[in-house]
Amino acid sequence: MRTTVGRIRAIIEAKVGASDEYMKKERVREALQGMVTGMVASGQLPDQRSLDEAFAALDMSVKALKMVPFEVWQRMAGARGAAEPKPRKKG
Numbered sequence: 001m002r003t004t005v006g007r008i009r010a011i012i013e014a015k016v017g018a019s020d021e022y023m024k025k026e027r028v029r030e031a032l033q034g035m036v037t038g039m040v041a042s043g044q045l046p047d048q049r050s051l052d053e054a055f056a057a058l059d060m061s062v063k064a065l066k067m068v069p070f071e072v073w074q075r076m077a078g079a080r081g082a083a084e085p086k087p088r089k090k091g
Contacts, residue, residue: 032058
């Protein structure tokens, strides 16, 4: 039987009781790893220089995204109960 990364993680989590906070970070790392792996596989990142540039762009993007308020994320996600902006008074 082939052991996958997900299966190994499940075993470790069960054995050591990994914290929720750690697992959140691990899911983010996995998503980014999948994105980068896909970009390498597709030829979008053909060499180390391209990879370095992609990580620099990612760092810059994360800094910009951190400035977006939660309410904006809710609206973009179409979440129910998102606070609607108050209409401005005319005058």
